[in-house]
Amino acid sequence: MKNEIRKFVDLINRIDLRVLMFAVIFLATLSIRLSDNEEEYFVFAKAFADPHWIPGALSIKDVPGTRIIFDTVVGWALGFASFEQIAAAGRMLCAMLFAFPLSLLFKKLRLSHIEAVFLLTAFVVSHQSFFGNEWIFRSFETKVVSYAFVFYSIYYLIEERFRLSVIFAAAAIYFHVLVGGWYVLALFAYSLLRRLPFREVLISALTLALLLSPLAFYLAGKYLVHNPNVIDGVTVSWVYAYVRNPHHLAVMAKLLHGDSAVRIEVALSAFMGWMCVKTWAKDKDPAIRALCLLSLILFAQQFFSLLTAVFDTQGVFLKFYP
Structure with missing residues (x-):
């Protein structure tokens, strides 16, 4: 075998x-x-x-x-x-x-x-x-x-x-x-x-x-x-972010409403970010360190965008898929 x-x-x-x-x-x-x-x-x-x-x-x-x-x-x-x-x-x-x-x-x-x-x-x-x-x-x-x-x-x-x-x-x-x-x-x-x-x-x-x-x-x-961005009193970005594409853009709204699946997903993402930190600190391979640093930047952008969603109730920023 x-x-x-x-x-x-x-x-x-x-x-x-x-x-x-x-x-x-x-x-x-x-x-x-x-x-x-x-x-x-x-x-x-x-x-x-x-x-x-x-x-x-x-x-x-x-x-x-x-x-x-x-x-x-x-x-x-x-x-x-x-x-x-x-x-x-x-x-x-x-x-x-x-x-x-x-x-x-x-x-x-x-x-x-x-x-x-x-x-x-x-x-x-x-x-x-x-x-x-x-x-x-x-x-x-x-x-x-x-x-x-x-x-x-x-x-x-x-x-x-x-x-x-x-x-x-x-x-x-x-x-x-x-x-x-x-x-x-x-x-x-x-x-x-x-x-x-x-x-x-x-x-x-x-x-x-x-x-x-x-x-x-x-x-x-x-x-x-x-x-x-406003047509007949309706905010277009709100419709786009929270009505048309909530599966992509309304992640924070799901978190605030206690969606356990989303909480696990966000926690996994945070864990992977932490793993990138550990790998970047320990690994001496320049290619791996470069990938870890780039990944950390992307994770930081991702979680910053999650936080801004708390205040972006109209989807003005979220419509750009941060």
Whole structure:
């Protein structure tokens, strides 16, 4: 029995790690059914690319905003293939995008192939977050592509190539402003705590501003003009945070109302933050220390946002998914 197990492990370790990462993610997300988000966003994309698709149907029209790249490409593709075909192809594409940075990260951490497969499988099949119902691997949508670029950025961050890390973070913002945007804040907080050379940080910040200027100009015209937060006496951000998306954004409200499941989830998140502190203090591996520091910054942002929710009863801040 031991020989069979050893042979199996040896076989896994001989396979290219990128192939293994792709296989785990693609098989875990493979389905002939669309997710709820895929149904919604594919409809918006098709209606954007073909305004005459269903004449007079106002409910399928939505300004692309931050989804402009996704809606343009996917909307065009839906002119030639079905929703299910695009979903399958998109999930395969996302699995490929993730396979490269994940394999680089696992190699940097000196994990064997079997260890990497085990860790990724455990993460992919779980809820992928302690609270707030956020996820990375599940379907094909614009935020999933953004997360792939975030992983590239993390790899180059621990490789101490900060400028390249920022460039990939900019790519993440182009596909999802909130995913990439919150990550960029953590990235520059990391640069301050690590006391990276000021010139390097400044050049990286200017590079980021230059890369994002076209997107900023486009979004300013969509969201900063004629976009009131109160319509007919109703606060739009309150409806969005506490009516439409309470599973993502009303975590503090659930805590205050004694939701035991959420309390356990938040406690687990706090425990993992504490484990990062312990690991950062004891481990001498630069890559692990870098990941722990970045994780601590993200945990700090997460719990700060929880506290602000006590006062943000109208969802003015929460609507940005902090």
